Amino acid sequence: DADYVSPRQEMKIPLAACDAFSREAGFSSVTVQDRMGGRLAGEHLKSLGHSRVTCITTNMICDDFERIQGIRDAGLQTDLFMISGDRTIMREQFRKHDFSHVTAVFCVSDRQAMELLCILHERGIRVPEDLSVIGFDGIEAGIWAVPPLTTIAQDLEAKAETAIASLFEDPASHLIDVELTVRRSTGYAKTIL
Structure with a gap:
């Protein structure tokens, strides 16, 4: 919140923060239902036998x-894999990581998921036969991933429209719905020996 307070105090125009929940007075925030999206992803994976x-x-x-808490809300055991924001380092981390103890991977963004799909292909790990992969955001490029990416989609137009409309209203926090978009990167869980 502090990151938004300073610009708000300096600017004399309305401010809306996207992808943030600000409880500071004076401006609106717009974000998606991250925890619900994580839960939708978890329930989808659970329905396919993933645990x-x-x-x-x-x-x-x-x-x-919030997205990871949603996965946990669905009753799935979770392992955290903290990666670098640097693309080169991230790809190297994906190359070295042992995924043999799980049947599914949840990436908090589609961009991470699409990078992972490329590295899994290079490693000879089949998606979804060996490992299911699901992302979050619903970016258009996920349609052309190989295989096409299952994702939790957010309505970016609704988010933008809400942010713009909030500039002319009393400051408030706004939540945008998300929905599961099933494509071919998720499948039934394989048996882990």
């Missing part, structure tokens, strides 16, 4: 934390 999931994130604060 243990590796959750990939760069941090455990704000939306990433």
